[in-house]
Each structure stands twice: as C-alpha cells, then as structure tokens.
Amino acid sequence: MDPISRLIRELARLPGIGQKTATRLAFHVLRAPAPQVRDLAQALHEVKEKIRLCSHCMNLTEHDPCALCADASRDGRVICVVAHPPDLLAIERTSSFRGRYHVLHGVLSPLDGVGPDDLKLRELLLRVQGKPQHISDEEDEAALSSQPANQPAITEIIVATSPNVEGEATAMYIARMLKPLGLRVTRIASGLPIGGELEYADGITIARALEVRREI
Amino acid sequence: MRVHALTAEGFRNLQPLAVSPHPRFNVLSGDNGQGKTNLLEVIYVLATLRSFRTTRLDELVSFGGEAAALRARVEHRQSERVFGVDIGLRPSRKQALCDGKSARTGEYFGGFNLILFAPEDLRLPKGPPSGRRRFLDRAIWNTCPSYLDEVRVYERILRSRNILLRGGPGTSSPTEESEHAPSRSRGSAPLPDSAALLDIYDQRLASAGAVLFVRRRRYVEALAPRVAEVFGRISGGDHEVQVQYQPALKPSKATEKSSTHLDSGRTDPEIIAPVIDEQRVLSERLHAQLQRDRRRDQQRGFTHSGPHADDLVFFLDGRPADLHASQGQTRALVLSLKIAEIQHLHALLGDPPVLLLDDVSSELDRDKNAALFAFLRESVSQVFITTTDPNYIRIGPSPEDRQDFAVRAGRIVPVESATSGE
Ligand SMILES: [Zn+2]
Numbered sequence: 243m244d245p246i247s248r249l250i251r252e253l254a255r256l257p258g259i260g261q262k263t264a265t266r267l268a269f270h271v272l273r274a275p276a277p278q279v280r281d282l283a284q285a286l287h288e289v290k291e292k293i294r295l296c297s298h299c300m301n302l303t304e305h306d307p308c309a310l311c312a313d314a315s316r317d318g319r320v321i322c323v324v325a326h327p328p329d330l331l332a333i334e335r336t337s338s339f340r341g342r343y344h345v346l347h348g349v350l351s352p353l354d355g356v357g358p359d360d361l362k363l364r365e366l367l368l369r370v371q372g373k374p375q376h377i378s379d380e381e382d383e384a385a386l387s388s389q390p391a392n393q394p395a396i397t398e399i400i401v402a403t404s405p406n407v408e409g410e411a412t413a414m415y416i417a418r419m420l421k422p423l424g425l426r427v428t429r430i431a432s433g434l435p436i437g438g439e440l441e442y443a444d445g446i447t448i449a450r451a452l453e454v455r456r457e458i
Numbered sequence: 459m460r461v462h463a464l465t466a467e468g469f470r471n472l473q474p475l476a477v478s479p480h481p482r483f484n485v486l487s488g489d490n491g492q493g494k495t496n497l498l499e500v501i502y503v504l505a506t507l508r509s510f511r512t513t514r515l516d517e518l519v520s521f522g523g524e525a526a527a528l529r530a531r532v533e534h535r536q537s538e539r540v541f542g543v544d545i546g547l548r549p550s551r552k553q554a555l556c557d558g559k560s561a562r563t564g565e566y567f568g569g570f571n572l573i574l575f576a577p578e579d580l581r582l583p584k585g586p587p588s589g590r591r592r593f594l595d596r597a598i599w600n601t602c603p604s605y606l607d608e609v610r611v612y613e614r615i616l617r618s619r620n621i622l623l624r625g626g627p628g629t630s631s632p633t634e635e636s637e638h639a640p641s642r643s644r645g646s647a648p649l650p651d652s653a654a655l656l657d658i659y660d661q662r663l664a665s666a667g668a669v670l671f672v673r674r675r676r677y678v679e680a681l682a683p684r685v686a687e688v689f690g691r692i693s694g695g696d697h698e699v700q701v702q703y704q705p706a707l708k709p710s711k712a713t714e715k716s717s718t719h720l721d722s723g724r725t726d727p728e729i730i731a732p733v734i735d736e737q738r739v740l741s742e743r744l745h746a747q748l749q750r751d752r753r754r755d756q757q758r759g760f761t762h763s764g765p766h767a768d769d770l771v772f773f774l775d776g777r778p779a780d781l782h783a784s785q786g787q788t789r790a791l792v793l794s795l796k797i798a799e800i801q802h803l804h805a806l807l808g809d810p811p812v813l814l815l816d817d818v819s820s821e822l823d824r825d826k827n828a829a830l831f832a833f834l835r836e837s838v839s840q841v842f843i844t845t846t847d848p849n850y851i852r853i854g855p856s857p858e859d860r861q862d863f864a865v866r867a868g869r870i871v872p873v874e875s876a877t878s879g880e
Contacts, residue, residue: 260549350627350655352618357627358649367649407614407662414658418650 246272298369300345300362302327310334310343317341318393322400322452323366323416325349325409333402338449341400344369349408350415358415367419370396398426400455417458428455459571459812460533460840461501468519468526468545470496471868480861483834483841487848488865494844497870498574498814501842504530504541505570505812507554507563515550524548534569535809541570567603571803572812575796577821582795583772583788584780590770594703597799598677601806605673612666616766619659624759656752663764664745668737670765671705671744678703678770684798685791692790692829698775699791706767707744786823793826797833810839819843819850827852 243251246268254264271279295301296308303309310316320341324330330343346361358364372393401416403409417427430451466475471493486494495511499518502510509518519526526545531538542555554566582589599605618626682701689699747763748755755761772779772791779791804810813834819827831852834841844865845851853860862873 352621352626352655352659353614355627358655360627363649407611407618411618411655411658411662414661415650415655418654418658 299343300347300365301330301343302345315340319395319397320400321366321370321396321398322402325403325412329402329404332445333448333452336445336449336452338445338452341398346403346412349403349412351408361412363416363419366399366416370399370420370423370425396425398428400428400430400452401458402430402452413458421458427458429458430455459569459807459809461530461812462533462538463529463531464500465529466497466500466526467528468523469500469528470518470520472496472500472520473867473869475500475870477863477870477872479840479842480859481840483843483851483853483860484863485848485851485853485860486842486844486863486865486870487846488844489846492865493868493870494865495816496868497865498816498842498844500528501530501572501812501814502574503543504528505572507543507552507566510574510576515545515552516547518545519547530570532570539569541566563606564603567606570812571600571807572814573597573600573796573800573803574814574816575818576816577818579796580789580792580818580821582792583783587767587769591766591768593795594674594677594768594770597681597803598673600803600811601677602673608666608669608673612663612670612765615659615663615666616761616764619656619663620760622656622659623756623761660745660748660752663761664741664748665737667744667764668741671707671740671768672737674765674768675703675705681795681798681802684801685794688797688801688833689790689794692794692826693787697787699779699794700773700776701795702771702773704769704771705740706763706765706769707740707747708763786826789822789826790829793822793830797830800837800839804837804839810837813837813839813841815841815843817844817846819845820847 249268249271250261250264253259253267254261256264259267271282292304293302294304294306296303296306296311298307298311301308301310305312317340321344322330322333322339322341323344323346324333325346325348327345330345333339333343344362344366346363346366348356348361350356350358350361372395399416399420401413403412413429420427430448431453460481461479462481464475464477464479466472469475475497486497488494499509499511502508503518512518524547528543528545530541532541540555540557542558544553544555545551546553554561554563556566578589579593582593595605595609599609678701685701686699689697744764748761751762772783774783774787774791779788783791800811800813819830822830827850835853843851848862864871864873
C-alpha cells in the first residue's frame with residue numbers, strides 16, 4: 243500500500259472521521275512543512291509512550307502518582323468515581339471538589355458487552371481496602387514505592403457516573419461492592435438532564451449535583 | 459391546533475410542496491401509490507419526529523436524493539410555532555427545528571399533537587398484543603411527552619437484563635465466581651458475584667416498569683368510560699363494551715387468569731393511594747415477581763413479567779371481544795376507542811388535536827361512516843383525510859368547511875370550489 247493510502251486508512255480509523263475527512267487531513271499533512279509534521283508524529287508517539295494510568299486513581303498521567311494523587315492538600319478521605327477521564331476534567335473545571343478521584347474507564351453495559359472485569363472496579367476495591375494495586379507487570383515496583391505517604395482511610399465514595407441506565411447500574415454495583423466495608427457511598431444528585439452526559443453538563447450543574455448528593 | 463402552512467422537499471415521491479391547509483377538512487383524493495399517505499406522513503413526522511410506516515430514514519427520502527426538509531407552521535392557543543425536521547442520509551441524521559433553530563427532542567414536543575386513524579387500527583382488538591401496546595404508548599405519549607423517555611429507559615434496561623439472563627458480561631461462570639475463585643485479573647479481590655448484576659437490573663427494571671404501569675393504568679381508567687359511552691351511541695345502546703388494562707404482573711397466585719375477570723385491578727387498594735405509593739407498590743410487586751421468575755427467565759433467556767408484556771383487553775357484553783365480537787362490532791369498538799382518544803386528548807390539552815385519517819372510510823360500513831363524520835363535524839379539529847373516492851367523505855352541508863386536493867404522481871393540487879360536497 244502506498245504511503246498516502248496508508249495514512250488515509252489510519253486516519254479513517256479514528257472515531258468521528260470518515261473516508262472524506264481522512265483524505266482531506268492526509269493531503270493537509272502532505273502539504274504542511276516538514277517540522278510541523280515531525281512534531282505531530284512525535285506527539286502521537288509520545289502520548290502512547292509516556293502516558294499511562296496512575297496506579298492510584300487510574301487516571302491518565304505522565305507521572306505516577308498523578309498530580310491529583312500527589313497533591314497533599316486534597317482530601318484523600320473522599321473519592322469521586324467517574325467513568326472517563328473527560329468527566330474528571332469536567333468536575334475539576336468547576337473547582338468544587340477537593341477530594342480525590344477514581345477513573346473506571348467505562349460503565350457496566352450488558353448491551354455493549356462491558357462487565358465488571360472490564361472496568362477498574364477491582365482496583366477501586368483494593369484501593370479502598372488500602373491494599374496496593376497491581377495494575378501492570380512492569381510497574382509493580384514503581385507503584386509500591388510511589389505510594390503517597392500517610393494515606394488517610396477512605397470514608398466516602400461519591401459515584402459521579404452519568405444519570406442514564408448504565409451510569410445508574412454502575413453506581414448501584416459500586417454501592418453493593420463497597421457498602422459491606424462500612425463506607426458511605428453516595429450518588430451525585432440528579433438535576434443533570436436524564437440520559438445526559440456528565441462531560442457536557444455545565445459547571446454550575448455539576449457543582450450543585452456534587453453538593454446535593456444522596457446516599458445509595 | 460391548526461397547521462396553517464406546510465412545506466416538504468425531498469420527501470418520498472412528493473414533488474416540492476407548499477400547501478395552506480384548510481382549518482377544518484382537508485380531503486386528499488387520488489389513486490393508490492400517488493402519494494396521499496405520504497402527505498399524512500409528512501405531518502406525522504413533523505409532530506412526532508418519527509414515521510408511522512417505517513423506522514428507516516432512507517425510505518423517507520426521495521429515491522436517489524440525499525436529504526428531505528419538512529416544515530409546518532402550527533397554531534396552538536393563539537400562538538404560532540414553526541416545526542421543522544431535516545433528514546439527511548450521508549451521514550444518516552434527523553434534526554428537529556423549532557422556529558428555525560435546532561431543538562432537542564425535549565424542547566420540541568408540546569404544541570403539535572395529532573392522532574392518526576389508519577386501517578391497521580381496525581385490527582386492534584383481534585390482532586397481537588404488541589399492536590395494542592403501541593396504541594397505548596402513542597396515546598399516552600400524546601398526553602405526556604416525557605413518557606417517550608420513560609419507555610426508552612425501560613426498554614434499555616429490559617434488553618440489558620435479557621442479555622444478562624443469557625449469560626452476558628459479568629455473569630460468566632456463575633458457580634466458580636460465587637466461591638471467590640480468583641478471577642482473570644491479578645488483584646483477586648472478590649467483586650460482587652454474578653447474581654449481583656442481575657439483582658441490580660431487577661431493581662432498575664422494577665422501578666422503571668412501575669412508572670409505565672401507573673401511566674398506562676391511569677390512561678386506560680380515564681379512557682374506558684368514554685369508550686363505553688361512544689360505543690353505546692354508535693351501537694344504539696344494544697350492547698355494552700368495556701376496556702381494561704391488563705398489566706403483565708400477576709395480581710396474586712389465586713387470580714392467574716385475570717383476563718377473564720372483569721373486576722381485576724379495579725378493587726386493588728393501591729389504586730386509591732397517591733401516585734408515588736402506587737408506583738412504589740407496583741415496583742415492589744414487579745421486583746418480587748422478577749426474583750420469583752429468575753430461574754424460568756434464565757432458562758428461556760427473556761423476561762416474562764413487566765410492561766413489555768402488557769395488554770389491553772376489550773369485553774363485549776362481558777365476554778372477551780376478540781372471541782365474541784362480530785366484524786361490525788369490532789369496527790364499532792375501534793371507532794369508539796379512537797373517538798374516545800381524541801376527546802380525551804382534546805379535554806386534556808384544551809385544544810383540539812390535528813387528526814389524520816388514512817383511508818379508513820372505505821373500511822367502514824355506511825352507518826359507521828355516518829357516525830365517524832357526525833363526530834368529526836361536531837369536533838372542531840383540523841382533519842386531513844385520504845381517500846380513493848371523495849364520495850366516501852360525507853362531511854356535510856357546508857362546503858366552505860372543506861378543501862379538496864387532488865394527488866397525482868406526487869403532486870398535490872388544490873381543487874377549485876367544492877364540486878363534491880353532498
Ligand atoms: Zn492519580
């Protein structure tokens with residue numbers, strides 16, 4: 243396959259990009275100055291090389307633990323559980339939450355074939371139990387040694403998954419998993435549009451939803 | 459509600475169209491296949507964002523075309539809004555517009571309500587239960603826009619539960635997992651066992667299902683006396699008809715065959731209770747039922763109880779109408795049902811809904827046609843009627859209440875003056 247067709251094919255595999263857009267992008271790249279293309283290629287390469295999961299919160303990060311987990315001023319007793327990294331960013335933008343996070347990387351969805359083992363649920367359970375989380379073979383040592391000192395016991399889990407069928411089921415599952423450990427498990431208040439996505443909700447709505455949460 | 463102006467481009471076989479409908483009766487005549495029903499479909503899509511004939515967008519767009527644009531200027535209680543739907547095929551999309559601005563479905567609905575009466579409706583009492591559920595769902599949605607979302611949520615939970623019943627994700631190797639066997643990830647912390655996920659979906663299904671139970675029960679309770687009254691008038695008072703909602707929820711072990719009990723449900727104490735209590739009670743009952751059924755549900759791979767298996771049953775002189783009513787009685791029954799639906803919606807909205815009649819007159823005998831048109835004359839609704847023969851349309855003495863349109867090869871042309879009055 244010639245290099246242009248190959249580039250078009252690779253671009254077309256990205257979400258939201260069809261054949262037409264892929265072709266346009268490919269020719270744009272072809273016309274762009276060489277250093278710019280080199281930067282793009284390097285950025286693509288680095289994002290895969292350098293970005294990994296924080297061994298505590300499972301968020302994407304370059305350094306483990308991530309900046310949020312390393313920040314001593316945050317309240318480690320309260321953990322906000324989100325489905326995806328963009329949800330975490332949406333909550334961070336509101337500056338209304340000063341606890342820590344846990345990213346599931348998805349929600350339970352039988353229709354999409356996503357079960358508990360496909361999410362970072364076990365990691366959440368281990369974290370709550372205060373056990374080290376083994377996430378990948380090479381990172382074990384680093385993960386253990388980088389454990390922030392004086393981790394306080396976790397007392398509350400706020401589940402901030404979207405208020406749709408899958409988000410609700412995931413929240414209930416987490417409650418079932420953690421309540422036996424004596425934790426307070428809460429759900430962000432509705433007020434978010436039914437079936438709406440957290441990622442797209444405005445800051446005030448998210449802040450209020452966090453404030454007025456209810457026990458599951 | 460009145461449609462004052464209607465335009466369509468790129469829709470099925472219709473030529474680009476711009477009509478100013480009559481505020482009362484619009485009669486569309488033409489041979490089959492010329493596009494009469496397509497015009498009703500344009501109005502239907504504008505009011506409901508879906509078709510009554512297909513779920514495929516590409517069928518709605520002209521052959522070889524890529525997009526369709528529909529607009530209607532609609533008056534509702536002295537205020538006007540322009541409803542619009544843009545349909546595109548590449549990529550496949552449907553965009554609702556309100557006064558020219560794109561609208562989310564939640565903002566779109568309200569202000570343009572209509573009721574369709576089509577030949578398929580005449581088979582309701584003797585057809586499959588799915589048709590009667592569809593009737594109920596459309597009718598309730600007209601009275602309550604949020605019902606659509608409630609049904610969708612329920613259906614999504616139901617499909618999810620059915621997947622779990624058949625051993626979906628998180629339910630694999632149920633016996634091993636319950637013994638805390640180390641699972642494939644290395645942490646080996648015991649996650650809740652496989653039944654936990656199904657428990658959660660039972661709970662969610664029960665609460666979402668209870669919402670539908672309550673809505674349907676309330677609706678049928680409001681409709682039933684009207685149906686009985688209209689039927690009495692049409693049939694000259696010789697026969698008595700009863701409509702009853704039959705939820706797919708066993709009332710108790712004793713009354714399994716509730717379909718033959720005229721009083722089923724009516725004396726349940728929870729009917730009197732406020733809606734929240736009613737919902738809670740029904741949710742608990744459905745939940746208990748789901749738990750009892752779980753084994754059987756797992757064996758068959760689907761959920762037996764719940765609103766998706768509900769029915770609407772008709773009784774003629776106390777006997778099940780699907781078995782005992784003649785064809786004429788069945789049609790009178792359906793006519794009463796549709797008229798009751800229209801009356802009820804009109805009373806609720808305080809404004810008459812737009813009516814679409816798709817060639818029903820040819821299916822009704824002389825007396826029932828007369829009864830239908832007597833009702834339509836009395837009502838103040840704007841009506842769109844398709845027919846192969848304008849002589850079926852017995853609107854009555856004042857031709858100024860009527861505009862005829864000739865439909866031929868996708869072209870809709872107003873017919874000058876009423877040559878076909880009565
Ligand atoms: Zn972290």
